[in-house]
Each structure stands twice: as C-alpha cells, then as structure tokens.
Amino acid sequence: MSKTKELARHKRDRTWMWIQLLPVMLVLTVLFGGALVLGVAQSLGFAPWFGVNTFPDFSYFGALWGDSFFWRSLGLTLYYAIAATLISLVMGVLLALALVRSFPSKSLYKYLYKLPLMIPYTVGIALAVIMLGNGGMLSRLMAFAGFIDDPSQFPQILKTHMGWGIIAVYVWKQTPFVALTIYAVLLGVGRETEEAAAILGANKRQVFFQVTLPQILPGIISSTLIIFAFNIGAFEAPFILGGGFPDTLPVVAWRYFNDADYTLQLQGMATVVSIALVAGVILYSYLAFYRRYERRIGRH
Template sequence: MPPTTSPDARARLWRAAQLAPVLSVLVLLFGGALVLALAQSLGFAPWFGVNTFPDPSYFGSLWGSADFWVSLGLTLAYALAATGLALILGTALALALVRAFRGQRLYKYIYKLPLMIPYTVGIALAVLMLGNGGMVSRLAAFVGLIDSPGEFPRILNTHYGWGIIAVYVWKQTPFVALSVYAVLLGIGRDTSEAAAILGANRRQIFWRVTLPQILPGIVSAALICFAFNVGAFEAPFILGGGYPDTLPVVAWRYFNDADYTLQIQGMAVVVSIALVAGLILFAWLALYRWQERRMGRR
C-alpha cells in the first residue's frame, strides 16, 4: 500500500501541517538569526566586504581580553543576585498568598502590577527612588542622616549594580510568586495537612513536604528569570556603572560602532551571550534531572 493513502500517514501529514506555521516562524527567525550571528562572528560578512570565514580571530581577541571576562562576571553576578532574591521573596509571597486573609482579592491584583508593565517603568521608578537626589536620599536627609545630596552613597551607576538588581527583583518577584502559587494551587493541601496530623511542625512541613513539591515550579521560574537577566539591556544601560559594561550593553555598543570590524566583534559577543545562556540551561536541566532521580521521582 502506498504510504500516502494509509490513514496513519495521512494523520501524520495533517499533524505536520498543523504544526508547520508556528514551527516555521520559530525555525526561520531563531535558526536564521543564530546561523547568521555565528557565521558573521566567524568572519562571514560580505556586506562589509569581509569574508574570511572561518576565522576564529574575532572570538580570539574577544575572549583574550580581560575586559570581556569582567563584563561576563558582572552580567552573571547581577543576574544571579537578582534571581536569587526574587526566588526567595517570590516563594515566600506565594506561600502567604495560599493562606486565607482579609483583602486577599485586592492583594492578588496589587502584587501582579509589575508583571503587567514594561521594565522601563521599573527603571524610571529606580531612578526616582534611588538616585542621589531621589526619594531615599530625601528621606535620609529628613531623618538627619545626611545634609547634602553629595553625601548620599551612590546606589545607581556603580558596578555593584544595586539599581539593576532592584529593578529585576521588583519585576520578577511577582513572576516567581505567580508561578509558585499556581503550582501550590495544583498540589492542594492534602499532603501538608497529612504531615501536620502526623505531627510535623511548620518548618518540617515546608522543607520536607511543600518544597519538594513546588521545586519544579521554582526551577523553571528561576531559569526564565536568570536567562532574561543575562540578556537584559535597558536596566544595565541606564542604571549600570559604565565601562566595563554588562555583555548585552557591550554587544550593543560594538554593534553601533562605525568600525565594521567592531560590528563583527559585536556578533562574537552575541554568540557568547547565547553560549552562556545555553550552558546555564544545560547545566541546570542536568542538575534538576539528577536531583529528581535522586529523590526517586523518575
């Protein structure tokens, strides 16, 4: 029997047809961008009159400079600090949200606000609150800690990145809370009530019963936040400490340089960012799988 007439093959064809539009969009955009970035970072740029493919020298000079590693370190440090804080704050928030309290309906509106608005609003708020002439500095003067804006310790535009981290945490705590809250709703209260009846205290219930159940939700929320933070541009651009910048800002500066060799170098930065994200994703998933197996889930 020819394959096209069998109902099985027709079903498969129909399935492929239904998947095709969304897949082609992602494959073309993702694949195209990825291939182009990789090719250009390896010296394939005929539009600049350059074609030395495959030429590892752009990666060589990028990875050979100490500044690149400083930038990478800053990028990872801000991303990690913000993700860690958002995870803790968000999980604690979700645990409070599943309990009964007055004003719960209103609260569930309020806490989601940062999810609904762009990062740029968060950055504007950070400038207003944490800048040297900002609200925190005014409050410090009000209680008599300082006498002039110059005495206020710089929070923004330093390499400690407090401003950047504050914006990420402000925006991502609700995201983590919502993710974990959804998981908590899904698992219900049966197991924790059973543990309570068997004599477990609140702390034991959290560490032994609840946390293992919500871990998958926490892990995926963390992954999404962390990857976003590694690739975020606007917060470090406005609130960062300047040179050496985080990798996305470095890539953007290279990319806007009139010198086309630097533009090609910029692509090497882009590929590096993608590599970092890929490595983190891979390591994280491997760790997660290992943990699951250790706990005997699969």
C-alpha cells in the same frame, strides 16, 4: 480490536496536532533558527555586506576571550544575573506561600502584586532613577527626616558596579512572576499533603523542605530558567544604571554594534554568541542537575 482502534485514533490525533503546529514551527524555525545561524556565521567572519568574508575565522573570539576586560564583564554579567535571580526566587516563593493562606484584603492584594508584570522594564528603570538617585525621592525623604544633612549625602546606589539599582529593578519586576508561577503550582497540588504531615508530627520546617518544596520544585526550576536567561542578556538596566567600564556583555556588544567602524559588528556578534554559549552551558547544567535529582527521588 478496540485497542487497535484506540491506537489508530491516538495516532491520528497526534498527526493532526503536528499539522496544526507546523505553520508556527516553520515561522519560528526560519526566523529564530535563521537568525541564529547567521549570527554564528557573522561571528566567524562571514559578512560580505561589510566587505569581510574570512569564514571560518576564530580570530574575533580569540581577540575577545584573550582580553581581560571580557572576563571582568562576564563576571559582572553573571553577578547581576545570579544575584537578581536568587533574590527574586526567594521572595517569590515566600510571596506565593503567603498567598495560599487567608488574610485580610487578600483578594485585593492578589491583584496588586501583579502590577509590576504589566509595567515595562524601562518604566521600572525610570522609577529607580526617581526613587533611588542621590537627588531622588528617597534621599530627599531621608534629608527631611534628619537622617542626613543633604540629599547628596545619600549612599550611591545607582551607577556603581555593585549594581543595587539594576538588581532592584530585576527583583521588582521578577518577584511577581515567580510568585505567580509557584502560586499556580500550589493551587494545583492543594494543601492536603502538608496537613497530613503536620498531623503526623512534622514541624513547619520539615513540612516545607520535605513536602512543599518537592511539590513546587518544577515551578521553581521553570521560573528560574526564564528569569536567569533574561537577566544574563538584558541590556537596558545595566546600560542606564550600571557603573560604566567594565560593562556587562550585552552593553559591550551594543558598543561594538554602535561603533563608527562597522566591521566591529563582527566582534559584537562574537560577544552575543559568547553570551549565548555561557547562558546555554549554565542553563543546561542546571537542568541536567535537576533531572538527576528527579531520577534519584523516583520522579520522571
């Protein structure tokens, strides 16, 4: 009888939880779901407010995917997104591992490393221009120290397709986010397992790869998904710090939307949908691979 009452109470709690979540879910469904449906429809030729209604029309995707510039832009977009994500991930994990250990001024440093999280990306872009440009602070310091004769001789970091400035802004902003996520996981699991492995004779490399890494892997996966999804769709940094044609896909979409020929907005929407498709496939594959790994090690 008590078990029946417990099940009934659990069912009531779940029902009440869904009732509480219903208003938020309704707003999210209408706003984001509606925008998604409208965006896909517009990319397929549904735009009666522009005098265009050829739905379903795949010619916009055909014209986009059939042009070599799209694939060059896609490669550039993926390069920036993947490079920044990997560097942020490695640096964030190293920072989190350092934070769980004791060192002088740790309490102060725990606040300092979070500062980039509170600064907008546009401010980070402005700092990159001030610091890394050919007439910026770093080039002037190099000239003052005698490493170069003139600030104009400083290597070109910004406005190139290598994207060092773009990647630097992403890494500067996202490394603290990854560190914060992993640090929270490390605090939750504690260090008892690591200490036990060390006592049993495992070296530092074995402790990390066989004990620590499997414990923090869920935090790594979640933070990677978030920052990669942002990087592949980011607009400001590639637009301001990028090297121009070929641009990243978000910048290409913006140029379509900003064109005097307003019917090109349908081509821009096809570009946006293409970004979403590519990001969705990559993130789904990444998550599916992780799920298979979890099942293989017996963790569900």
